[in-house]
Amino acid sequence: MKTKILFFLLTCVSLNTFAQEEIPVQKYAAHNKGKFFVMWGGNRESYSKSDVNFRGKDYNFTVDNMAAHDKPKGWHVDYINPANMTIPQTNLRLGYFFSDHYSVTIGVDHMKYVMTQNQIANVNGYINLPVDQTGAIYNGDYNNRPVDMSQGGANEGGMPEGSTGTPFLIYEHTDGLNYINSEVSRFDDISKWFSLPNIDKVQINLTEGLGAGVLYPKTNTTLLGKERHDDFHVSGYGVSAKAGMNITFFKHFYVQGELKGGYINMQDIRTTTSSEDRASQDFFFFQRIIAVGGIFRL
Secondary structure, X not given: OHHHHHHHHHHHHHHHHHHHHHOXXXXXXXXXXXXXXXXXXXXXXXXXXXXXXXXXXXXXXXEEEEOEEOOOOOOXXXXXXXXXXXXXXXXXXXXXXXXXXXXXXXXXXEEEEEEOOOOEEEEEEEXXXXXXXXXXXXXXXXXXXXXXXXXXXXXOOOOOOOOOOOOOXXXXXXXXXXXXXXXXXXEEEOHHHHOOOOOOOEEEEEEEEEEEEEEOOEEEEEEOOOXXXXXXXXXXXXXXXXEEEEEEEOOOEEEEEEXXXXXXXXXXXXXXXXXXXXXXXXXXXXXXXXEEEEEEOO
8 A cells, every 4th residue: 555655656756757747937038929018218419401492472592411410408308308308319119019029109209400501502492572571581592502601690592691690591390200110020039149047047149120101290491481380290201211120128128219201291391370481391300219118018
């Protein structure tokens, strides 16, 4: 009898040991399907030069090869201050993994685009404003005519010497150049490249993606002395591609760095309070993004 009991106990221990060896502990970070995530961060941008057309009832001209830059806030508490979070250049993204390697997201890239002042750019077209408007000092035909885009200074062929100081053009998408877009991205765990022992504590992923969306800028334009429109308006579309690295800590928190480039085409930019006044431009952009986020299952 004792021999049978001993045999039974040994068999149970063996089966239990075998079961533990056959069913390894599943890491939470090993599979992404069904997870949601949210990301918040900041960016810096660079822009290609752009030919910008301005048109209205009494004018139609193009500023050739306009140079522009971003408007960085730097390291600032506004990035985490709920009252001022939309002031800096920011990125917000919400996403869902529909497989272990692929996610779909929706978000907004809040960029800022500022025409570089004190540049001299060639202007082509015509201006024929009523003589009682302050901008009438710029009336005339423009054929590759160099114009100084400074705020009130004399220019080469634009503002006449001794004039009132009305600027020819101040042009910004600073509140901002809002790229509302959706992306499809791929994630690949490369933790083994770094011999990380436990991906539930630290996991490193590479990510790449493609996106497309609409531009919803708030354009601040001082054009020939006219009152600016200064309101949000759907102005065009954009497409983009990105690549980056994601470092996830303790399964749910991550830091992500991205390089993102794309093309923006805006053919319906509001410039003044008159609905007849419009601008159009297209250009390339390049973003550098650093963000933090969380990933979880509902």
